[in-house]
Structure formats: structure tokens, C-alpha cells
Amino acid sequence: MSTHTHSNHVLPLSVYWGVFFALIIGTVLTVWTATIDLGKWNLPIALAIAVTKALFVILYFMHVKYSTKLTKLFVAAGFIWFLIMVLITMTDYSSRGWL
Amino acid sequence: MSAEHALPHGVPPPTAHHFVDLHQQEESEKLGMWAFLITEVMFFGAMFTAYVVYRNLYPEAFMLASSHLNWKMGGANTIVLIVSSLTMAMAIRGAQTAKRGVMLVNIVLTMLLGATFLVVKYFEYMEKWHHHLMPGPSFDTEAFGVWGPQARIFFSLYFAMTGLHAFHMVVGLGIMTWVFLKARKGHFTPQRYVGIEITGLYWHFVDLVWIFLFPMLYLLGAHYGLGAHT
Amino acid sequence: MSSSKASAAAHQLEHSDGHGSGHENETYLNNGYGWKSWLFTVDHKRIAILYLISISFFFAIGGAFATMMRLELATPTGDVLQSDTYNKLFTMHGVVMIFFFLVPSIPAVLGNFLVPIMIGAKDLAFPKINLLSWYIYMVGGIATLAVALTGGIDTGWTFYTPYSSAYANTYVAAMTVGVFITGFSSILTGLNFIVTIHKMRAPGLTWFRLPLFIWAQYATSLIMVLATPVIATTIFLVGLERIFHIGIFDPTLGGDPVLFQHLFWFYSHPAVYIMILPGMGVVSEIIACFTRKRVFGYSFIAFSSLAIAVLGFLVWGHHMFVAGQSAYAGIVFSVISMMVAVPSAVKVFNWTATLFKGTIELTTPMLYALNFIGLFTIGGLTGLFLAIMATDVHLTDTYFVVAHFHYVMVGGMLMAYLGGLHFWWPKMFGRMYPEFAAKFSAVVVFVGFNLTFFPQFLLGYMGMPRRYHTYPPEYQVLNILSSAGASILAIGYIIPAIYMVWSLKWGKKVGANPWDAKGLEWTIQSPPTTHNFDSIPVVTEEAYAYGEEDSTHQHGQKEVSVVR
Numbered sequence: 001m002s003t004h005t006h007s008n009h010v011l012p013l014s015v016y017w018g019v020f021f022a023l024i025i026g027t028v029l030t031v032w033t034a035t036i037d038l039g040k041w042n043l044p045i046a047l048a049i050a051v052t053k054a055l056f057v058i059l060y061f062m063h064v065k066y067s068t069k070l071t072k073l074f075v076a077a078g079f080i081w082f083l084i085m086v087l088i089t090m091t092d093y094s095s096r097g098w099l
Numbered sequence: 100m101s102a103e104h105a106l107p108h109g110v111p112p113p114t115a116h117h118f119v120d121l122h123q124q125e126e127s128e129k130l131g132m133w134a135f136l137i138t139e140v141m142f143f144g145a146m147f148t149a150y151v152v153y154r155n156l157y158p159e160a161f162m163l164a165s166s167h168l169n170w171k172m173g174g175a176n177t178i179v180l181i182v183s184s185l186t187m188a189m190a191i192r193g194a195q196t197a198k199r200g201v202m203l204v205n206i207v208l209t210m211l212l213g214a215t216f217l218v219v220k221y222f223e224y225m226e227k228w229h230h231h232l233m234p235g236p237s238f239d240t241e242a243f244g245v246w247g248p249q250a251r252i253f254f255s256l257y258f259a260m261t262g263l264h265a266f267h268m269v270v271g272l273g274i275m276t277w278v279f280l281k282a283r284k285g286h287f288t289p290q291r292y293v294g295i296e297i298t299g300l301y302w303h304f305v306d307l308v309w310i311f312l313f314p315m316l317y318l319l320g321a322h323y324g325l326g327a328h329t
Numbered sequence: 330m331s332s333s334k335a336s337a338a339a340h341q342l343e344h345s346d347g348h349g350s351g352h353e354n355e356t357y358l359n360n361g362y363g364w365k366s367w368l369f370t371v372d373h374k375r376i377a378i379l380y381l382i383s384i385s386f387f388f389a390i391g392g393a394f395a396t397m398m399r400l401e402l403a404t405p406t407g408d409v410l411q412s413d414t415y416n417k418l419f420t421m422h423g424v425v426m427i428f429f430f431l432v433p434s435i436p437a438v439l440g441n442f443l444v445p446i447m448i449g450a451k452d453l454a455f456p457k458i459n460l461l462s463w464y465i466y467m468v469g470g471i472a473t474l475a476v477a478l479t480g481g482i483d484t485g486w487t488f489y490t491p492y493s494s495a496y497a498n499t500y501v502a503a504m505t506v507g508v509f510i511t512g513f514s515s516i517l518t519g520l521n522f523i524v525t526i527h528k529m530r531a532p533g534l535t536w537f538r539l540p541l542f543i544w545a546q547y548a549t550s551l552i553m554v555l556a557t558p559v560i561a562t563t564i565f566l567v568g569l570e571r572i573f574h575i576g577i578f579d580p581t582l583g584g585d586p587v588l589f590q591h592l593f594w595f596y597s598h599p600a601v602y603i604m605i606l607p608g609m610g611v612v613s614e615i616i617a618c619f620t621r622k623r624v625f626g627y628s629f630i631a632f633s634s635l636a637i638a639v640l641g642f643l644v645w646g647h648h649m650f651v652a653g654q655s656a657y658a659g660i661v662f663s664v665i666s667m668m669v670a671v672p673s674a675v676k677v678f679n680w681t682a683t684l685f686k687g688t689i690e691l692t693t694p695m696l697y698a699l700n701f702i703g704l705f706t707i708g709g710l711t712g713l714f715l716a717i718m719a720t721d722v723h724l725t726d727t728y729f730v731v732a733h734f735h736y737v738m739v740g741g742m743l744m745a746y747l748g749g750l751h752f753w754w755p756k757m758f759g760r761m762y763p764e765f766a767a768k769f770s771a772v773v774v775f776v777g778f779n780l781t782f783f784p785q786f787l788l789g790y791m792g793m794p795r796r797y798h799t800y801p802p803e804y805q806v807l808n809i810l811s812s813a814g815a816s817i818l819a820i821g822y823i824i825p826a827i828y829m830v831w832s833l834k835w836g837k838k839v840g841a842n843p844w845d846a847k848g849l850e851w852t853i854q855s856p857p858t859t860h861n862f863d864s865i866p867v868v869t870e871e872a873y874a875y876g877e878e879d880s881t882h883q884h885g886q887k888e889v890s891v892v893r
Binding site: 116117118119123126127130131134135137138139141142143144145146148149152153156157234235236248249251252255256259 | 445450451452453454455456516520521523524525527528529554555556557558559561562563565566569573574575576577582583584585588591592595860865
């Protein structure tokens with residue numbers, strides 16, 4: 001049995017500050033792109049920025065990049081289940097007009 | 100057989116009786132928090148689903164309603180939360196590196212930032228109340244022309260989601276108070292800091308929800324000009 | 330290990346085999362007396378008993394509601410109850426039976442008691458959260474009962490909008506609070522089990538050596554954790570709609586009632602798998618023990634539990650075929666619904682293969698397990714009629730649906746619960762129930778159940794709709810049969826309630842392994858000590874290792890060595 005409590009992976013300060021600035025830049029970007037009318041592209045761009053920001057928080061601030069496979073599985077499962085709920089519900093709404 | 104050094108005064112007993120060793124306990128506590136966060140993803144997720152459905156059904160109404168939201172306050176709050184995530188991560192790092200001062204200062208900063216978020220939210224809600232944008236009998240449907248009922252749905256989702264989020268922040272502040280008191284007594288060491296680590300996971304999750312809420316709710320109104328109707 | 334430690338370890342092993350059950354050794358039952366030691370316990374076994382008592386209480390209440398309904402339905406006219414009262418009764422019967430009996434039953438009673446012991450642990454990962462789970466259940470239950478007693482709701486347990494959110498004149502908002510609270514009990518139990526099973530298995534207990542009951546509890550817990558939060562939010566939104574008229578589910582305010590149904594059934598369909606999977610786990614354990622054989626196709630049954638959990642999340646729209654959902658989405662849901670029957674069928678085939686050439690002992694638990702296999706199969710097959718859109722159009726909202734879900738829930742799940750209670754009763758209390766009375770009740774339940782619910786398939790096929798207290802006279806004969814069956818079924822449930830309680834004081838005392846079963850729970854004394862194991866066992870053999878050294882009949886000695 002391991003005597004360490006866990007990997008005790010101390011991230012260098014540069015990583016934290018790097019992620020922080022990436023998040024700030026992402027926020028500025030998301031506001032800026034929202035002011036430009038890109039038609040149907042506004043939504044995917046906003047989503048892509050939000051997902052990227054989320055990944056930074058999850059992988060680095062929440063240390064998931066350095067966590068066990070089980071933790072990564074749990075995180076993935078959570079988001080997959082959310083996607084199941086949204087996407088399958090939307091198959092109803094998007095196909096209602098087809099007949 | 101876990102390595103139990105002589106622990107300084109104020110540190111809690113290492114292992115609960117039902118666990119085999121400290122490693123098992125800490126792994127369990129972390130996994131438990133992750134399992135809880137997954138339930139939170141599905142909890143908020145149901146409202147996100149409702150949002151996606153209605154945004155799809157009524158895109159113009161949502162854009163119009165969104166332009167009534169104060170994106171500057173929302174944006175400021177986004178920055179506040181991002182900074183608080185940084186300070187939270189720094190607090191944990193302070194525990195990992197046995198720097199108690201760093202840990203304590205950052206916990207307090209995180210709490211102050213959280214409180215700032217809530218204060219800004221309070222002013223935002225007050226503004227909505229004065230403009231008759233709170234769902235209920237006083238809701239001003241005329242302001243939205245033909246999209247009155249749909250705008251009401253937007254604002255219902257806005258209040259339900261940001262309200263639920265704010266509630267989670269209040270709980271988070273409570274947990275952080277507890278963490279601060281434990282940290283002051285020296286409970287978190289490089290060998291044992293799971294308590295503050297899982298608090299951090301919870302706090303980052305609350306930040307994550309806001310990362311999605313902000314663009315979804317505040318930034319749809321580009322068509323009319325962001326914040327054009329505030 | 331030094332020789333003195335080895336002999337001390339052997340000494341402990343000797344004591345843990347149950348030979349010492351004759352004298353007054355310490356058990357979890359006598360370790361502390363008084364209400365405080367029970368209401369503030371963190372021992373998973375005591376919490377299981379707390380749940381046993383409260384769940385039995387709610388079952389009785391749900392049963393009382395059903396009795397009144399069947400009394401009304403014995404005649405075609407509304408002569409016992411007014412229609413409003415009948416509406417409230419079927420609603421409350423559903424709410425109580427589903428949320429306060431079926432969902433918690435096996436996980437909260439048998440799961441809480443057995444999961445730590447079966448994996449060789451001293452308790453669940455989070456004992457205090459376990460107790461909190463029970464308190465949340467009680468608060469939710471009392472709140473729900475309070476609403477029921479002061480007028481209740483009449484929306485059906487499905488709370489369909491906009492009736493529930495805008496038009497009902499009953500206490501919908503208050504009821505949503507009760508249900509909302511109770512959901513967290515489920516979530517916390519599931520969370521506890523998942524972490525426990527991942528992190529606290531004894532050395533040598535790999536995933537594929539686990540009892541199938543654990544696999545079933547694990548799959549159930551996954552569903553509890555992923556699905557229950559959705560109904561919490563949904564019911565919260567219904568409450569908001571009711572109070573603030575937000576319009577989210579009200580078509581006159583721009584909302585879509587079908588959205589409610591999507592969100593509601595996203596939980597409530599997986600919920601039926603929460604209800605049935607633990608029952609399947611119990612059946613696996615009972616079949617193995619009373620055929621004296623390893624369960625055939627162990628890994629198929631283990632994986633089928635996971636498959637049911639996952640597929641169960643993809644079929645919810647089959648409750649909404651006629652609700653206004655798009656036909657294309659309906660096709661997708663219909664196909665996947667037919668697929669979800671497959672893992673359940675896999676289990677039934679494997680159980681049957683286990684029975685083949687087994688040394689079958691028709692004890693009471695075995696009778697209930699056999700009941701389960703037959704009746705669940707019928708219930709499951711009739712589900713296929715409902716999964717196919719064309720036939721569902723005719724059968725939806727008729728008594729066919731009612732019969733289908735009572736076959737799987739009562740003919741399936743409740744039989745498994747009773748079978749499990751009987752199987753593990755001697756372990757939980759150190760006492761055996763009276764075998765003749767028990768077997769008699771199992772037969773009475775089987776007869777009563779079929780007489781109650783089989784006519785309902787016919788009624789539904791012939792077009793009798795559900796949730797009505799009156800009906801055309803041509804349906805009366807079948808309804809009378811059904812009501813008569815209900816009275817017999819009630820007797821079948823009352824008798825065990827009596828003899829189980831009787832057995833606590835006057836039942837024959839038993840040792841650690843009265844069934845000569847395999848499994849870590851049978852290696853410790855009956856009733857267990859508070860800490861279950863004096864030392865954590867090391868597991869070196871596969872699950873259900875029957876027939877290995879059985880001929881010499883060592884009294885329940887599983888291959889364990891002791892660590893530390």
C-alpha cells in the first residue's frame with residue numbers, strides 16, 4: 001500500500017498564471033465576438049470558447065490532467081450524460097416539422 | 100501501513116475507523132466529491148436543456164431579452180470568478196507546499212471575491228426588479244412586443260439558473276469559512292490536504308457553470324447591440 | 330506474521346464462523362441501547378434497519394391507497410369514492426410506492442446492510458452521509474404524507490403539465506417540495522455505493538470476483554447519481570411555474586408541455602431500472618445458493634447490468650409516443666427500447682442455465698426468485714408491445730400499461746425484495762423465519778398477484794383506460810377478478826409482516842451460514858458485529874465457488890486468510 005496520500009503533484013506557478021491569463025483572454029474574446037454579427041457562426045464560436053475555458057479549469061485548476069483514470073472517466077461520463085439529455089431531446093424538437 | 104509521522108497539535112486523527120488506511124480515505128473523499136459534481140452537472144444540465152430547447156424555438160425573443168441584461172456586470176462577475184478560481188488554486192498550492200500564510204491569504208481572497216460576485220448579483224437583480232423583469236404578475240410583457248411570453252421564459256430561466264448558481268456560491272462561502280478555520284489551526288499539510296482540495300473542486304465547478312451561463316444569457320443581444328435595452 | 334499473531338488470527342477466524350452464536354457475544358443489535366444509539370448511529374446495518382421499518386410503513390400506506398382503489402373498481406359506477414378522491418388516490422399510490430418504496434427498497438435496506446460486508450469492508454465510505462440519506466428520506470416522506478393528509482394532489486404521479494403547473498386545484502407546489510427533498514436521499518445513497526465499491530474492496534476482490542448483487546448495486550447507483558438530479562430540477566421548475574406562472578411548461582404562455590415530459594421521463598425511465606436492477610442482483614444470489622452452482626455466464630450478467638443502466642437512459646421517449654413528440658424521434662426511441670430488453674433477457678437465460686442440472690432446493694427465497702423470473706419475463710415481454718409505436722397507440726394509457734408495470738415492479742421487484750429479505754433475514758437478525766408460513770405466503774402472493782394483474786392485460790387490450798374510477802359494464806367481470814386477487818395479495822403480504830416480526834423474538838436461532846452459501850457475508854457471525862470483520866479478509870477464490878470442496882461440507886468456511 002502506498003505511503004503517499006496521492007501523487008501530490010505541485011504545479012509550477014507559471015501554469016496557474018498561464019491558465020488564468022488564458023481564461024481572461026477567453027472572456028474578452030467571447031464578449032468581442034458577441035458584438036460582431038457572424039450569423040449562424042456566433043453560437044459555435046461562443047460554445048468553442050466556453051468549452052476551451054472549461055477545459056483549462058478542469059484539466060489544470062481541478063488537476064484532472066494529473067488525476068487517475070477513474071477521475072477522468074467520471075468527468076467524461078458527467079459531460080456525456082449531459083450531452084445525451086440535450087442532444088436526444090433536441091432530436092425531437094428539430095424533427096417535429098419534418099412530416 | 101501508512102506513514103504516520105508525529106502530527107502537530109490541531110491536526111485531526113489521520114484515518115476514520117472504517118478505512119483501511121489514509122490513502123483509501125483520501126481517494127474515497129476525492130472520488131466522492133467528483134461523484135457529487137457529476138450530480139451537479141445533471142442538476143444544472145436539466146435547466147441548460149430547457150434553455151437550449153427554447154433558444155432553438157424562439158431565437159429572436161431570446162436575443163431581444165438578452166439585450167436587456169447588463170453584460171458589463173455579468174462580464175465583471177465573470178472576471179471576479181476567474182480570479183477567485185486562481186486564488187483557490189493558489190490556496191491549495193499553499194497547502195501542498197506547506198506555506199500556511201499563502202494558503203490563508205488566498206482562502207480569504209477567494210471568499211472576498213465570492214462575496215463581491217454576490218453583491219454585484221444583488222444589484223443586478225434589483226435593477227431587474229425595478230424594470231419589471233422578474234417573472235410573476237409584475238412582468239412587463241409589453242416591453243417585448245410580440246415576444247412577451249417568450250421573453251418571460253428567458254427571464255425565468257435567467258433567474259432560475261443564476262439564482263441556483265448564486266445559492267451554490269453561498270454554500271461555497273460557508274464551506275470556505277469552515278476550511279479557513281481548519282487551515283488556521285494547521286489542519287492542512289502537504290501530507291494531508293484533501294479537505295481543501297475537494298473544496299477547491301466544488302469552487303471550480305461553480306466557476307465552470309458561470310463560464311457557460313455568461314455567454315448563454317448575457318451575450319445573445321448582439322443583434323440589437325449588447326446591453327442595448329438595459 | 331509472528332506465530333503469536335498467527336494463532337491470534339486463527340483464533341479470530343474461529344470465532345467469526347458463527348459457532349459462538351449460542352452465547353451472548355456482541356452484535357450490532359446489542360452494541361448500544363436506546364433511541365439515541367439508533368437515531369444517531371453511523372453503522373450501515375442499523376441504518377438499513379431504520380430504512381426497513383420506514384419503507385415497510387410507506388408500503389403499507391401505498392397498499393392502503395391501492396385497496397381503496399380496487400374496492401371502487403369492483404363496480405362500474407362510482408359508488409365508493411368521488412372522482413376527485415379517486416384521482417388523489419391513484420396519484421398518491423404512485424408517488425408513495427415509487428418514491429418511498431420501490432426506489433429505496435433493496436438499495437437502502439439490503440444494499441446498505443450487505444454492500445460493505447460483501448466487499449469485505451467495515452462500513453460504507455461515508456457513514457454519516459448514509460445516516461443523512463435516511464433523515465432526508467424521512468423528512469421528504471413526512472412532508473409528502475402531510476400534503477397527502479391535508480388534501481393531496483390529483484395530477485397522477487407523473488405531474489403532467491399544464492394541469493399540474495397551472496390548472497390543478499390541489500397542493501402541487503407543496504408536493505413538489507416533498508419529492509424534491511426525497512430525491513437527495515437517493516443521490517447520496519448512490520454516491521456512497523459508487524465510492525465504496527470502487528475504493529473499499531478487500532484485497533484480492535477484483536471486479537470479476539464480486540458477487541453479482543454488488544454489480545447490480547453499482548449499476549443502480551450509477552443511474553441514481555446521473556438521473557435523479559434531473560427530476561429534482563424539473564420538479565423545482567414545476568413549482569416555480571405553479572407559483573410564478575413563468576410559462577416554461579404552459580402552452581398559453583409560450584411554453585411546451587412536452588418539454589416537461591422529456592425532462593420528467595429522462596429520470597423516470599432510468600428510475601424503473603433503479604427499481605429492477607437490485608432485484609435482479611438478489612435473484613442471482615438466491616439462484617446460485619439454491620442450485621449449489623456458480624451462476625452461469627457471470628460476466629454476461631455483470632455486463633448486462635451495466636448495459637441496462639446505460640441503455641436505460643436512451644429510451645425515455647417511449648412514454649411520449651402520442652404526446653406530440655416527433656415521429657422520427659419516436660422511431661429512435663422505439664428501436665432502442667427494443668434493444669434494452671436484450672440485456673434483461675440475457676439475465677433470464679443465464680439464470681435458467683444455472684438452474685439446469687443444479688441441485689435445486691425450493692426454499693422460500695428460491696420460490697420468490699422463481700416467481701421473479703417467470704413474472705418479470707411476462708412483464709418484460711409486454712413492455713415490447715408498448716415499445717412498438719403502432720401497438721402503443723392502441724395500448725397507451727390503458728390497463729395494459731398498468732398490468733405491464735405491475736408485472737415488472739410487483740411480480741418482479743417486490744418478489745425479489747421479499748426473497749432477499751427472507752434469504753438474508755437470518756444474517757441480519759440471527760433468527761430464522763418459520764418456513765411453512767413463509768412458503769405458504771409465497772404461494773398466496775403468486776396466486777393473488779396473477780389474479781389481480783393478469784385480467785388487467787385483457788382489460789387494457791379491450792380498451793379500458795387507466796385512471797378512471799368508472800367504466801362501461803362489460804369490463805366488470807375482469808375488474809371483479811382483479812379486485813378479488815388484490816384481497817388475496819394483501820393477505821400474502823400481511824402474513825410475512827406478522828411472522829417476520831414474530832421471528833425476531835421466537836424464531837429459531839441460527840449461526841453464521843444457515844444456507845451453506847458462498848459469499849463474505851456468510852463467513853461472519855449472525856447477526857454481525859458492529860465492525861463486521863475483526864480483520865479485513867483476503868479473497869482468493871471466485872464468486873459462487875460452489876461445488877469446489879462442498880462434498881466434505883465445511884460449515885460455511887470460505888477460503889479466507891487474515892491480514893494484519
